[in-house]
Amino acid sequence: MFGIEINNIQTDKLFDVDRALENLPFLLEGVPYTLLLAVTGMLIGLVLGFFLALARGSERRWLRWPARFYISFMRGTPILVYLFVLYFGLPIAGIKLTATAAAVIGFGTNSAAYIAEINRASLNSVSSGQWESARALGFTYWQTIRRIITPQSTRIAIPPLGNVFLDLLKATSLAAMISVPEILNKAQIAAGRTVDSMTMYITAALIYWPLTMLFSALQDYLEKRYNRYL
Template identity: 45%
Template sequence: MPHWLQLMSDSLPTLLWAGIRFTVPLTLLSFLLGLILGLITAVTRLFGPASLAMIARFYVWVIRGTPLLVQLFVIFYGLPSVGILLDAFPAALIGFTLNIGAYSSEIIRAVISSVPKGQWEAAYSIGMSWRQAMSRTILPQAARVAVPPLSNTFISLVKDTSLAAAITVPELFQAAQRIVATTYEPLILYIEAALIYLVLSSVLSSLQNRLEKRFARYGGMMESNR
């Protein structure tokens, strides 16, 4: 067996274990929490009082206007200077959640705004409250439009978790870095890590396509029933 293939074979279990133990949980938790934060931020900007809407806009402006790596460094290396100490994984989780929250809020805000006003009027005409109209009429319609951009955000997050290595989270990429430090074979190990990310992204892209088709069929059924 060639040396490079033997090295990749030997290191694969370590890289996969790091991905299962850290990369996957970090991605899923960050996206879920970020999506909740994004929904709250979007609704606040659209329907909240002016003071809260201003805070939400400021949060989105700061997060979208600064690099994710800098945000992680501020949380992990900067906050200890004011007495706030965080372990690497919680710091990464907070950083990714805040980042996803800001970007997803813009997506959610746009798709909610794209729902015709007539849908609100129809919901109110049958006695729905604002909360009922939002949860039963507006959000289901907005969700179909939001699936593609939110799916892309999720796939990008899978790759962005490699930045967590910079704050010592032992995820997939840092596992590759540690093996490189002992084998002195950076090209082989980094290509292997890239291939793993490529496989993950390809699988998620395939799932995204299926999800989009399912929502498209559901949307067509809804239109035909009107």
């Protein structure tokens, strides 16, 4: 069941540089779709996750329990199954989404569950004295959230939120399973055309790598910018 068979390894067949360079422009055509899914999905997740975090920490049960259920469901089910439900399942109920729309909705609503827990932890890290001081000054709930709590919690939330985005950027490769023409989808097409899966998939990996490095550098910059006020 877990056996490995090794016969006549040919290292020259593992990666064909010329073939990789020849197909690189075709694979790069998938980069805009990958970035679209990752960035749009993250933005949806940030907005939805913020309000989920507030609902999750609310004293009102009618807000708290639905938020807890949503977060538990999204964190407890595979994102690929969710994408299949959106793209292949909803048409049965008369709702038809394009592959890109299904992927954006899927990644956005799924990432919101993880972002909500990060936001909840970062919001709770702000001392209760801040709330009391705001009430003493006559601030409303939303004024306190916007002007006092959120600016302080953002610094704490940036590192884990950055990790969520990097995971989301790589997870966009799952959109290839519903025919979104992102990087992995392009690599699959090129692999079938060239009959060289190893080269095409390694080339795809080498495209994802600098993208994650770029956003990791952005994360480092944001961390330093917020930490300088300490």
